[in-house]
Amino acid sequence: MTEAAVQAIELVKWFGTEEIKTYAVRGISFEANYGEMLYIVGPSGSGKTTLLSMISGILRPNSGRVLVKGKEIWTLPPNDIADFRLNNIGFVFQDYHLFPKLTTLENVAIPLILKKQDWDESLRIAGEYLEIVGLQDRATLTPTKLSGGEQQRVALARAIASRPDILIFDEPTASLDGATGRMIISFVKEQLLNEHRCILIVTHDARIYEYGDRIIQMEDGRIVKITSGGLREE
Amino acid sequence: MKGILKIAFKLLVNDRGKFATLIVGITFAVFLMVQMTSVFAGILSKASATIINIGSSVWVMDPAVNNPLNSIQLPDYILDAVRSINGVNYAVPLYSGTSLVKLRDGTYQPCSVLGLDDSSLVGRPELIQGNIQDIFADNGFIVVKDEEFAKLENPTIGTTFELNDHRGVVVGIAKVATSGLFGIPTLYTTFTRAIQYIPSPRFTMAYILVEPKSAADIPHIKAEVAKAGYLALTNKEFQQRVADYYKYQTGVGTNILVMTLISFLVGLSICGQTFYTFVLENMEKFGALKAIGAKGYELVYMILFQALSTGVTGYGLGIGLSSLLIFVAKQKVPNYAAVITFFNLALAFAMVLVIVAVSSYIAVRKVIKIEPFEIFRG
Numbered sequence: 334m335t336e337a338a339v340q341a342i343e344l345v346k347w348f349g350t351e352e353i354k355t356y357a358v359r360g361i362s363f364e365a366n367y368g369e370m371l372y373i374v375g376p377s378g379s380g381k382t383t384l385l386s387m388i389s390g391i392l393r394p395n396s397g398r399v400l401v402k403g404k405e406i407w408t409l410p411p412n413d414i415a416d417f418r419l420n421n422i423g424f425v426f427q428d429y430h431l432f433p434k435l436t437t438l439e440n441v442a443i444p445l446i447l448k449k450q451d452w453d454e455s456l457r458i459a460g461e462y463l464e465i466v467g468l469q470d471r472a473t474l475t476p477t478k479l480s481g482g483e484q485q486r487v488a489l490a491r492a493i494a495s496r497p498d499i500l501i502f503d504e505p506t507a508s509l510d511g512a513t514g515r516m517i518i519s520f521v522k523e524q525l526l527n528e529h530r531c532i533l534i535v536t537h538d539a540r541i542y543e544y545g546d547r548i549i550q551m552e553d554g555r556i557v558k559i560t561s562g563g564l565r566e567e
Numbered sequence: 568m569k570g571i572l573k574i575a576f577k578l579l580v581n582d583r584g585k586f587a588t589l590i591v592g593i594t595f596a597v598f599l600m601v602q603m604t605s606v607f608a609g610i611l612s613k614a615s616a617t618i619i620n621i622g623s624s625v626w627v628m629d630p631a632v633n634n635p636l637n638s639i640q641l642p643d644y645i646l647d648a649v650r651s652i653n654g655v656n657y658a659v660p661l662y663s664g665t666s667l668v669k670l671r672d673g674t675y676q677p678c679s680v681l682g683l684d685d686s687s688l689v690g691r692p693e694l695i696q697g698n699i700q701d702i703f704a705d706n707g708f709i710v711v712k713d714e715e716f717a718k719l720e721n722p723t724i725g726t727t728f729e730l731n732d733h734r735g736v737v738v739g740i741a742k743v744a745t746s747g748l749f750g751i752p753t754l755y756t757t758f759t760r761a762i763q764y765i766p767s768p769r770f771t772m773a774y775i776l777v778e779p780k781s782a783a784d785i786p787h788i789k790a791e792v793a794k795a796g797y798l799a800l801t802n803k804e805f806q807q808r809v810a811d812y813y814k815y816q817t818g819v820g821t822n823i824l825v826m827t828l829i830s831f832l833v834g835l836s837i838c839g840q841t842f843y844t845f846v847l848e849n850m851e852k853f854g855a856l857k858a859i860g861a862k863g864y865e866l867v868y869m870i871l872f873q874a875l876s877t878g879v880t881g882y883g884l885g886i887g888l889s890s891l892l893i894f895v896a897k898q899k900v901p902n903y904a905a906v907i908t909f910f911n912l913a914l915a916f917a918m919v920l921v922i923v924a925v926s927s928y929i930a931v932r933k934v935i936k937i938e939p940f941e942i943f944r945g
Binding site for chain 2: 386389391392411412415416417418419420424426428430432434435439443444446447448449450451452455
């Protein structure tokens with residue numbers, strides 16, 4: 334594939350009022366390609382989560398453009414943006430946000446159900462993805478009965494169940510110990526990354542930097558450095 | 568949409584504590600509302616017992632009458648005047664009064680006595696024992712077998728009693744559609760015997776029962792009766808007049824209304840609060856769903872479905888509980904006045920819908936406002 338999976342062009346986002354603006358992102362441009370695992374790193378308040386939200390169609394930028402798979406998402410009506418996210422982007426949230434009252438299997442099936450697939454078929458497919466993350470024996474348990482690492486894998490299975498081309502991770506290892514965190518990211522890179530998929534990871538966990546193909550470093554809403562091949566290798 | 572509603576249902580019922588609280592809240596509210604309105608309907612039905620049981624098409628009465636038991640006697644000439652109105656097929660007098668009956672064991676029992684027109688027996692009850700002709704026999708009375716029957720020591724045909732120093736003999740046992748409100752047995756006899764046995768004022772007719780030639784004649788009959796200074800009402804209108812009397816001229820209607828409103832408010836507050844808490848606790852999850860790709864209207868459907876499922880389940884349980892209590896109460900207290908009518912059911916359902924609408928409105932407002940960006944910010 335030649336075109337970039339994600340293109341951010343001169344993105345600006347500020348909060349507050351016209352009179353008192355607090356800039357979170359100040360004119361950022363970058364590209365993320367298929368087959369690439371791209372890290373967005375930086376200290377708290379550097380604007381990385383705001384940037385991630387804008388490129389995933391969740392937070393409207395004040396100016397600039399976002400192209401995902403060649404489509405300028407912020408020109409779409411709100412319901413179409415929601416549909417676009419559902420069909421093209423998979424999310425793994427920092428706190429996983431699994432439904433504690435649903436089984437693991439049902440949690441994984443949620444994107445499929447939102448895509449209006451048949452209930453039983455959704456559960457069948459969800460079962461396959463639970464198997465991919467190695468939790469097929471936990472299918473009937475609720476997430477509260479799983480460890481942090483297992484919950485992370487359920488969130489992963491949910492993110493990939495609808496077979497999105499873009500995967501977005503928000504602080505995926507923040508709640509995990511070092512070994513589990515590395516194991517999860519290693520799994521993501523080896524099993525989920527392919528030439529048709531782009532993975533964006535927001536993190537400030539230096540322990541997993543080594544897995545990134547490129548690392549965008551942010552500070553005060555600006556990109557200060559783009560590094561290839563992982564910081565550890567530098 | 569079916570799948571997302573299934574998720575909504577699972578989220579609701581799997582949160583057992585909150586689901587139970589919601590169900591108990593609505594069930595309790597419906598139970599109280601139905602109980603209150605059923606008791607009121609029961610009271611109204613029993614208060615109109617004479618009207619229902621006699622079943623005359625048109626009743627002529629003094630305009631001050633608002634309750635069949637408190638009749639005001641009509642002068643005799645009114646009967647002739649009514650009979651002379653165009654459109655009247657026939658018109659007959661009805662005696663209605665109360666008297667003390669002395670039972671064989673020497674105790675006294677108040678009874679309602681209805682005296683039917685001797686020549687036609689218009690308004691006679693359906694007999695389950697005896698022959699209606701025997702009402703003309705010496706001292707003949709027909710006893711109504713209702714919840715109050717036992718107060719006359721479960722009489723059989725041939726049982727005798729005293730009524731104002733006159734001998735009475737049970738010649739028939741009847742059944743009627745509904746028993747009276749005041750818990751006293753009912754006796755039927757002829758008009759002549761009634762006024763002979765029971766001390767009466769100068770005038771003796773409580774009501775004139777009128778059968779019009781056709782329904783179209785009723786307005787004319789009513790107008791002519793009004794010209795004579797009296798009131799003619801159809802059966803339904805008379806029942807409504809009694810209902811209005813109990814609703815607006817006694818404290819019963821107001822008290823029932825207040826209790827029903829309190830029940831409604833109890834249900835509303837329990838469900839509104841619990842449902843709001845339920846949605847608040849799941850707010851982040853709804854935000855996550857929105858981030859994944861759920862549309863705002865889908866989340867609204869989820870909430871409405873949850874609220875409606877709870878409402879309908881609670882409604883069903885409340886009706887069931889209320890019916891059970893009324894059934895059990897009627898086994899233990901035969902003259903327990905409670906009737907579940909379609910109106911009661913519809914009213915309770917409408918109130919449940921209001922509870923559901925208010926509860927979900929508060930929750931929907933919260934869910935619509937949630938920004939998935941908040942989920943990322945943590």
